Amino acid sequence: xxxxxxxxxxxxxxxxxxxxxxxxxxxxxxxxxxxxxxxxxxxxxxxxxxxxxxxxxxxxxxxxxxxxxxxxxxxxxxxxxxxxxxxxxxxxxxxxxxxxxxxxxxxxxxxxxxxxxxxxxxxxxxxxxxxxxxxxxxxxxxxxxxxxxxxxxxxxxxxxxxxxxxxxxxxxxxxxxxxxxxxxxxxxxxxxxxxxxxxxxxxxxxxxxxxxxxxxxxxxxxxxxxxxxxxxxxxxxxxxxxxxxxxxxxxxxxxxxxxxxxxxxxxxxxxxxxxxxxxxxxxxxxxxxxxxxxxxxxxxxxxxxxxxxxxxxxxxxxxxxxxxxxxxxxxxxxxxxxxxxxxxxxxxxxxxxxxxxxxxxxxxxxxxxxxxxxxxxxxxxxxxxxxxxxxxxxxxxxxxxxxxxxxxxxxxxxxxxxxxxxxxxxxxxxxxxxxxxxxxxxxxxxxxxxxxxxxxxxxxxxxxxxxxxxxxxxxxxxxxxxxxxxxxxxxxxxxxxxxxxxxxxxxxxxxxxxxxxxxxxxxxxxxxxxxxxxxxxxxxxxxxxxxxxxxxxxxxxxxxxxxxxxxxxxxxxxxxxx
Amino acid sequence: xxxxxxxxxxxxxxxxxxxxxxxxxxxxxxxxxxxxxxxxxxxxxxxxxxxxxxxxxxxxxxxxxxxxxxxxxxxxxxxxxxxxxxxxxxxxxxxxxxxxxxxxxxxxxxxxxxxxxxxxxxxxxxxxxxxxxxxxxxxxxxxxxxxxxxxxxxxxxxxxxxxxxxxxxxxxxxxxxxxxxxxxxxxxxxxxxxxxxxxxxxxxxxxxxxxxxxxxxxxxxxxxxxxxxxxxxxxxxxxxxxxxxxxxxxxxxxxxxxxxxxxxxxxxxxxxxxxxxxxxxxxxxxxxxxxxxxxxxx
Numbered sequence: 095x096x097x098x099x100x101x102x103x104x105x106x107x108x109x110x111x112x113x114x115x116x117x118x119x120x121x122x123x124x125x126x127x128x129x130x131x132x133x134x135x136x137x138x139x140x141x142x143x144x145x146x147x148x149x150x151x152x153x154x155x156x157x158x159x160x161x162x163x164x165x166x167x168x169x170x171x172x173x174x175x176x177x178x179x180x181x182x183x184x185x186x187x188x189x190x191x192x193x194x195x196x197x198x199x200x201x202x203x204x205x206x207x208x209x210x211x212x213x214x215x216x217x218x219x220x221x222x223x224x225x226x227x228x229x230x231x232x233x234x235x236x237x238x239x240x241x242x243x244x245x246x247x248x249x250x251x252x253x254x255x256x257x258x259x260x261x262x263x264x265x266x267x268x269x270x271x272x273x274x275x276x277x278x279x280x281x282x283x284x285x286x287x288x289x290x291x292x293x294x295x296x297x298x299x300x301x302x303x304x305x306x307x308x309x310x311x312x313x314x315x316x317x318x319x320x321x322x323x324x325x326x327x328x329x330x331x332x333x334x335x336x337x338x339x340x341x342x343x344x345x346x347x348x349x350x351x352x353x354x355x356x357x358x359x360x361x362x363x364x365x366x367x368x369x370x371x372x373x374x375x376x377x378x379x380x381x382x383x384x385x386x387x388x389x390x391x392x393x394x395x396x397x398x399x400x401x402x403x404x405x406x407x408x409x410x411x412x413x414x415x416x417x418x419x420x421x422x423x424x425x426x427x428x429x430x431x432x433x434x435x436x437x438x439x440x441x442x443x444x445x446x447x448x449x450x451x452x453x454x455x456x457x458x459x460x461x462x463x464x465x466x467x468x469x470x471x472x473x474x475x476x477x478x479x480x481x482x483x484x485x486x487x488x489x490x491x492x493x494x495x496x497x498x499x500x501x502x503x504x505x506x507x508x509x510x511x512x513x514x515x516x517x518x519x520x521x522x523x524x525x526x527x528x529x530x531x532x533x534x535x536x537x538x539x540x541x542x543x544x545x546x547x548x549x550x551x552x553x554x555x556x557x558x559x560x561x562x563x564x565x566x567x568x569x570x571x572x573x574x575x576x577x578x579x580x581x582x583x584x585x586x587x588x589x590x591x592x593x594x595x596x597x598x599x600x601x602x603x604x605x606x607x608x609x610x611x612x613x614x615x616x617x618x619x620x621x622x623x624x625x626x627x628x629x630x631x632x633x634x635x636x637x638x639x640x641x642x643x644x645x646x647x648x649x650x651x652x653x654x655x656x657x658x659x660x661x662x663x664x665x666x667x668x669x670x671x672x
Numbered sequence: 673x674x675x676x677x678x679x680x681x682x683x684x685x686x687x688x689x690x691x692x693x694x695x696x697x698x699x700x701x702x703x704x705x706x707x708x709x710x711x712x713x714x715x716x717x718x719x720x721x722x723x724x725x726x727x728x729x730x731x732x733x734x735x736x737x738x739x740x741x742x743x744x745x746x747x748x749x750x751x752x753x754x755x756x757x758x759x760x761x762x763x764x765x766x767x768x769x770x771x772x773x774x775x776x777x778x779x780x781x782x783x784x785x786x787x788x789x790x791x792x793x794x795x796x797x798x799x800x801x802x803x804x805x806x807x808x809x810x811x812x813x814x815x816x817x818x819x820x821x822x823x824x825x826x827x828x829x830x831x832x833x834x835x836x837x838x839x840x841x842x843x844x845x846x847x848x849x850x851x852x853x854x855x856x857x858x859x860x861x862x863x864x865x866x867x868x869x870x871x872x873x874x875x876x877x878x879x880x881x882x883x884x885x886x887x888x889x890x891x892x893x894x895x896x897x898x899x900x901x902x903x904x905x906x907x908x909x910x911x912x913x914x915x916x917x918x919x920x921x922x923x924x925x926x927x928x929x930x931x932x933x934x935x936x937x938x939x940x941x942x943x944x945x946x947x948x949x950x951x952x953x954x955x956x957x958x959x960x961x962x963x964x965x966x967x968x969x970x
Binding site: 125132134135 | 772861892901913931
């Protein structure tokens with residue numbers, strides 16, 4: 095056993111004044127009486143216990159001395175001779191599955207208890223840091239040897255709605271490698287999947303597995319093609335039930351109330367999926383709820399949004415309007431996504447020079463315009479490549495197969511978002527904003543190279559029209575938490591917080607409201623992660639990490655000291671005050 | 673708890689207010705007796721008074737003037753008339769001045785003062801003694817109204833003394849000092865470690881009329897202190913370290929009650945008048961009650 099602060103042993107020298115003070119303290123109060131002989135008569139009858147009474151002061155002093163000794167030893171910070179002195183990074187898995195209850199406690203509470211146990215054992219001799227792992231690795235505290243700071247940080251943490259992703263695992267691996275032999279990385283997790291590629295140097299402490307669970311792993315609500323009021327709801331439910339079980343599925347509109355209630359049978363090892371028709375589906379917030387008592391409630395509910403059935407109106411102001419009109423009409427017939435309009439259209443398709451309308455797709459830019467400059471001569475494009483492959487305007491285009499014939503050597507206006515360039519870096523597709531107008535410029539002549547007959551033509555028109563109108567396909571009825579999304583406008587989260595326009599991460603489960611150029615639109619954030627629902631415990635195995643836990647020896651010494659002092663006080667008080 | 677007193681502050685017993693209260697008490701006595709200044713107190717002895725008491729057979733030596741000739745004429749027997757003897761009695765006041773009385777000495781001295789005042793005003797002979805481990809004279813046997821202030825001053829200024837209360841020794845000293853029988857009033861708390869039985873037995877055995885007035889304080893009857901205490905006898909200074917709990921407090925209260933009951937029974941057994949009072953009561957009320965019991969006050 096080592097003593098980190100042997101100087102505190104000098105406290106034992108305080109025993110002498112303690113004894114002196116004690117005897118002063120226990121000196122009885124003098125009490126004059128008129129009939130001492132009567133008192134003596136009483137106490138003669140109690141002679142049998144006088145030995146104990148004589149020794150009682152000594153017992154009491156002995157207890158105080160032992161208490162002081164225990165305090166001095168505790169202050170000296172005794173610890174085992176072979177104590178591991180490496181710093182610790184305690185990482186707590188806060189993915190949604192940690193909300194699953196096992197008995198009376200959910201995984202988060204169990205992990206907090208485990209972390210507190212580890213922190214308590216630090217005893218000020220080494221440091222620990224605390225981090226949570228869900229959609230990202232989030233540090234809650236710096237390396238500290240203060241148990242209070244760490245326990246405060248533990249108290250603050252809560253489960254996330256975002257499952258563990260590869261970026262989290264990579265960050266954790268990086269920490270583990272960075273710590274090397276100077277530190278240890280402990281991961282407290284429920285052991286569910288999602289930790290693929292976890293570095294072996296990360297020591298895993300697994301919690302008790304959760305009981306069977308069932309929940310949504312996919313759901314969608316969208317307009318039924320060819321209708322303006324009808325909708326279709328699709329769902330897929332995964333479960334880890336061990337025997338066939340019955341449940342109910344409710345589909346509700348926030349204002350209209352219950353729309354569908356269907357029985358669902360959960361079979362062991364099977365996923366359950368189906369589509370439900372809704373004849374009169376109002377736009378707005380919808381919620382699908384699986385009524386099944388299980389371990390995790392988070393995945394039993396899905397927030398959904400349904401947009402108004404409103405096609406994007408398109409005006410054609412190009413000289414060769416025929417193919418553009420046919421393209422828009424085709425989309426109008428198949429799902430009502432696009433519709434031709436003569437005026438006040440959401441989007442205008444122009445050719446050559448831009449139109450004065452607010453949103454437009456401009457093919458074959460020529461001359462000077464607010465959206466570009468130059469364009470004196472044609473350029474030859476051998477191969478095009480995407481700068482932002484996931485952008486809704488170009489995500490469905492096979493750019494490498496497209497022929498940009500008739501492209502000109504133009505320069506996008508400053509601040510333009512270039513989506514595709516040639517092999518020589520010449521801009522081919524860009525999105526720009528100038529003079530209060532938005533334009534998606536496609537640097538090719540549609541009349542050349544059989545562009546009108548290529549599959550890229552309708553894909554480009556459709557994607558660009560939806561993107562410019564703010565009703566891009568990026569917004570589905572529900573998006574899995576952890577996914578990145580651009581709603582095309584400002585977004586209000588489930589907790590009422592405003593999210594900046596642009597790309598954002600769907601971090602919380604619940605309803606989101608997007609303010610797009612085409613109007614407000616609800617959509618949902620949902621778990622939709624099979625590994626977080628099935629809870630099969632097939633994740634990282636327990637490393638059997640040997641780490642000190644529980645209160646240090648000094649703590650128990652203090653407890654003993656307090657118990658001794660309390661006992662002494664009780665005895666003393668009883669004697670002093672009766 | 674009252675402040676312990678060695679003696680009373682000047683004027684406590686000699687002040688006009690206190691004397692007026694004594695005078696009031698005396699007037700109560702005068703109203704009942706209605707006699708002159710000559711030895712108003714009735715005696716159990718038969719003598720030459722004016723109040724007929726009994727007949728007795730004539731014997732040689734008897735005053736033939738006492739022969740009732742009417743009885744002789746009717747029954748042919750010589751009998752003499754006996755009359756109650758009206759004599760001047762001697763009142764012995766034995767006042768406990770041991771240190772155990774310090775907290776209630778004012779009450780005890782006032783009682784002694786009242787009795788002494790009445791005695792002197794009734795032309796009785798009064799003697800007053802302080803009692804502790806020995807008997808100390810406060811007022812030698814005297815008579816007459818003029819000695820009242822002397823009595824009151826000596827009662828006022830007499831200090832508490834002694835290291836113990838030895839009642840038997842005090843009684844023996846009184847016996848040695850005075851052969852004349854009289855009324856002995858013992859004013860004390862009767863907390864005598866050696867006991868009170870022997871003293872009372874001797875007093876009543878000497879033929880005195882004895883009256884015991886037990887003066888107690890609330891603190892004598894029960895104790896409220898608990899915990900570790902060092903009990904110190906106020907008289908002997910003897911100490912004892914004890915731990916007092918509720919059980920001991922109850923035992924003490926029971927012991928005091930038993931002691932007092934024993935005193936009462938002893939007095940009753942020996943025909944001794946007995947009065948118990950607390951130091952918080954009014955002394956004149958206590959005296960009036962005693963006089964009423966004795967038929968000396970209305």
